[in-house]
C-alpha cells in the first residue's frame with residue numbers, strides 16, 4: 248500500500264485501563280476509500296480502537312495520523328467523522344428529515360441545502376416517502392438506514408460503525424450488509440466497522456483486521472485471511488476449521504490423516520506443529536475407492552439444504568466436513584468412508 252493512499256495511520260497505538268491492556272501497539276494503515284472491518288471475539292479491544300479513532304477515548308501511547316496530521320488534540324465533534332452505533336442514537340420524537348439534517352444544522356448549512364441533501368439521502372437509502380414520519384414509527388431496518396443516512400449527510404472524512412447491524416434479525420442483516428457495502432462504494436468514504444461476526448466481516452471488508460487480546464493477529468483481504476490464516480486462532484475464528492495436532496516437522500513436512508497426507512513447511516525439523524483444514528476442503532468417498540486415503544467412520548450427519556454437515560472420526564480426531572457436493576446416498580452414522588484433503592488446502596502453524 249502506498250503511503251500516499253494512506254488515509255488514517257494508526258501508528259503504534261496502545262491503551263491501558265488500569266492494569267487491563269486493552270490494546271498493544273496497533274499499527275495499521277487504512278487506505279483512502281477502503282472498507283476496513285475490525286473483527287474479533289468479545290473483549291479483544293475492537294470497540295476501544297474505534298472509540299480512540301472517534302476521539303471518545305485517548306490512546307495511552309502511539310499516534311493517529313489523518314492525512315499525515317496528528318489528530319490527538321482534535322475533539323470528537325471537530326474530527327468530521329460520521330458514526331453509527333448499535334444503539335443508533337436517533338432522536339425518536341423528531342422526524343426522519345430532521346434526524347438526517349441534524350449534523351448539517353449544527354454545521355450551519357442553509358435550510359435549502361439541508362432539504363436538498365435530505366432528499367438525496369432518502370433516495371439513496373430507498374425511503375423517499377418517509378421524511379415527515381417520526382423515527383419512533385419506523386421498523387428496525389428503516390431506522391438503521393436513517394442512522395446511516397444521518398452519518399453520511401455531513402460527508403464525513405471517516406465513517407465509523409460499531410456493530411451497527413447486530414440488533415437486526417438474520418435476514419434483514421444479510422440485506423443490510425449488501426446495502427451498506429453498496430452505499431459505501433457509492434460515497435467512496437473510508438469506512439471502519441467493528442463486528443464480532445466473521446460472515447459480516449467477509450461480506451463487507453476490503454481489509455479484514457483480526458484482533459485478539461488487544462493485538463492484531465492478521466490484516467489482509469478477506470480471501471487471504473480465509474485461505475492463508477496467519478495462525479490457528481485466525482483459522483478457527485474465520486469459519487469452521489479443523490485444528491489437528493500433527494506432531495513435529497520431519498524432512499520439511501508434516502503428516503496428517505493417518506500419515507497419508509504430507510504438507511510441506513518451511514519450519515525447521517522437530518518443530519511441533521498444528522494444521523488447520525476447513526470443513527469444506529475435506530473430501531469423502533466410498534471406502535472401496537480409498538486408494539491412498541485414510542478411512543474414517545461417520546459420527547454425525549445433518550442435511551442443511553445447500554450443504555451437508557458431517558463429522559467423521561479419523562486418525563483419533565473428529566473432523567467436521569461440510570460440502571455442497573458430498574454424495575450422501577448410502578451414508579449414515581457408522582458408515583466407513585475414505586477421507587482425503589488436497590495438501591494445498593492445509594494451513595500449518597507452529598503449535
Ligand code: ATP
Pocket residue numbers: 264267268269287288289290291292293294295296443
Ligand atoms: P465487545 O465485542 O464485547 O464489545 P470489544 O472487542 O469491543 O468487546 P472492548 O470493549 O474494546 O472490547 O474492551 C477491551 C478490553 O478493555 C476489555 O477487557 C474491557 O473489559 C476493557 N475495557 C474497555 N473499556 C474499559 C473501561 N472504560 N474501563 C476499564 N476497562 C475497559
